[in-house]
Amino acid sequence: MKRFHRIAGALTLFVGAGVAGLLLSQDGLGQNQRKPTTKETPKPSAPAPSPPAQVPPEQPPAAPSPPAPDSQLSLPAQHAQKSGYTSCLTALDTATRDIVRDSPYAAANTWNNQAADTSSFTSVLAIDRPQSTAILTVTPARSGGCDTAAAVLGYFVDSCIAVREARLQGWKLVWETKTLFGYQAPDSHLAYLMPSGSGCSVIEMHVQYGAAASEKK
Helix, strand or coil, X not given: CHHHHHHHHHHHHHHHHHHHHHHHHHHHCCCCCCCCCCCCCCCCCCCCCCCCCCCCCCCCCCCCCCCCCCCCCCHHHHHHHHCCCXXXXXXXXXXXXXXXXXXXXXXXXXXXXXXXXXXXXXXXXXXXXXXXXXXXXXXXCCCCCEEEEEEEEEEECCCHHHHHHHHCCCCEEEEECCCXXXXXXXXXXXXXXXXXXXXXXXXXXXXXXXXCCCCCC
């Protein structure tokens, strides 16, 4: 395409020069032109008036840029901060760190953009080690703190009996159905075991009421 444009430009210039030369030749060889009998001195033409100076229109003030998210915060907290969610920023960041610990992870977040600071903020966390998924919800409480609820979903290739014996020592069976078994840890958080084929799906629940909210200035 670049070569095509260069060729077209050369042709345009060539045709323009040819037309201009033809017009000049006709003016010089035109017939029936009356020769002046006296030498006429051309009158100097008045200088063309200068165009009025144009004042550039005033530009409206630029809108302030949103604050850059703090890279030291967890991914959900960074997204929340960038989106203007501040009421439970500290609780969101702390709960996320407690869940993912030192594992790489990704996050997808949902919040109410019409009333962010008075509504829940939910984050879905895809955790690499161990491979699991967490759903974390943080909600401002009337007391001024924040309520947090998280469900961490994982899968073990071992049977639920083997998982219970290896990982739930000291836990108490608090709920039993045909498909789900609920166990309570000494610190009161819950885990639900569900047989899945030859393995076991585990849902671990963490709930905290009145967690510390971020400081608002």
